[in-house]
Amino acid sequence: MKAVDFVNILKKNGIKDFTGVPCSTFKEVIHHLENNENYIIASSEGEAMGIAGGISLAGSIPAVFMQNDGFGNTVNPLTSLTKLYEFPTLLVISWRGEPGVKDAPQHVWSGKTLLDLMKVFQIDYIILEDSIGTETMRIKELVEKIRNKNKVCAIICKKEIFDKEKIEQPQRDNLLSRMEAIETTLSEIDDNIPIFSTTGMPSREIYQVKDRKNNFYTVGSMGCTSSIAFGYHQKTKKKIVVFDGDGAILLKMGTLATLAFYQPEGILHICLDNESYESTGGQSTVSRKINLSEVAKAAGYTNVQLVKTKDEIVDFIKKWKNSPMLSFLHIKVKNQTDHNIGRPKETPAELKKRFMETN
Numbered sequence: 001m002k003a004v005d006f007v008n009i010l011k012k013n014g015i016k017d018f019t020g021v022p023c024s025t026f027k028e029v030i031h032h033l034e035n036n037e038n039y040i041i042a043s044s045e046g047e048a049m050g051i052a053g054g055i056s057l058a059g060s061i062p063a064v065f066m067q068n069d070g071f072g073n074t075v076n077p078l079t080s081l082t083k084l085y086e087f088p089t090l091l092v093i094s095w096r097g098e099p100g101v102k103d104a105p106q107h108v109w110s111g112k113t114l115l116d117l118m119k120v121f122q123i124d125y126i127i128l129e130d131s132i133g134t135e136t137m138r139i140k141e142l143v144e145k146i147r148n149k150n151k152v153c154a155i156i157c158k159k160e161i162f163d164k165e166k167i168e169q170p171q172r173d174n175l176l177s178r179m180e181a182i183e184t185t186l187s188e189i190d191d192n193i194p195i196f197s198t199t200g201m202p203s204r205e206i207y208q209v210k211d212r213k214n215n216f217y218t219v220g221s222m223g224c225t226s227s228i229a230f231g232y233h234q235k236t237k238k239k240i241v242v243f244d245g246d247g248a249i250l251l252k253m254g255t256l257a258t259l260a261f262y263q264p265e266g267i268l269h270i271c272l273d274n275e276s277y278e279s280t281g282g283q284s285t286v287s288r289k290i291n292l293s294e295v296a297k298a299a300g301y302t303n304v305q306l307v308k309t310k311d312e313i314v315d316f317i318k319k320w321k322n323s324p325m326l327s328f329l330h331i332k333v334k335n336q337t338d339h340n341i342g343r344p345k346e347t348p349a350e351l352k353k354r355f356m357e358t359n
Ligand SMILES: Cc1ncc(C[n+]2csc(CCOP(=O)(O)OP(=O)(O)O)c2C)c(N)n1
Pocket: 021, 022, 023, 067, 069, 070, 071, 073, 198, 199, 200, 201, 202, 220, 221, 222, 244, 245, 246, 247, 248, 249, 274, 276, 277, 278, 279, 280, 285
């Protein structure tokens, strides 16, 4: 199915306001929405439900895009806002980890529970699986149900449903690629320091550059990496390096305040900021205009720096090693990645086991 055809069907049925957090399944659709329609970049799926509630309150029916891994983030507003106030809302949910379809391990649980969750939350849905000609009528009927009964309903999108298109994302003119920033950082970090890395391409690149048994790759649970590191630090008091993404930090920005409140001595929190959700197709995050190091500073991180070069990275890390206070190293990087690099060969449970045996 062509992305533009799908968007046009939604518009024909009166859905003209879009928000959400991306999944690579609808990379082409979101690219089209960002460039041609009223698409609001939300920082988390729960927040997107709030935005959608406001749009409904103003008399329109919004569509909220999310990966099924992100559906869990909607559950509180879904039950105590959208359903409670009977806001007519369309959810567009990707189906990663669909049983029988090859996918990354972090999607297995959300994939096998998705349809049960729809049942539990009483969300009527259709599964998009055919050409636009066949699906047009089903989409029309679903939107009529949303409109006439003030319901929340979902369109579930199978992994390969949308035709691939060559997408040119606007380049972020930074000096370093994320890979170069990672290589430079890793060359300065002693081998005995545990590393925690965020969801998506950053973990895959770290695995490729320097896999170590004391690397904890957060392959799923986007936004949780610094919390995992903090919890681990509470028990071990070790020096720790966290590699985060701008999208992941924005998804759970309260974490910055929690860490700043407790000031864990020894955590270096690195933000690899490419101003985009690069792992899912390079859609913009709001960090294009929001300075995350200023946010960290305002939250209470004591040692904060925005850097763009290898020398600045090396200098900052050398100083942190001598004086390892809670620190935030904000590295601006390009939004260009080789998406063909591999994923960890070990299962997440194996990665956990070897981490625990090493540390
Ligand atoms: C809760 C949740 N929402 C969405 C996703 C899909 N997803 C995986 S990686 C990613 C992008 C992460 O962006 P960022 O942290 O900036 O890292 P980048 O990919 O740009 O390096 C997204 C949206 C997810 N895994 N979990």
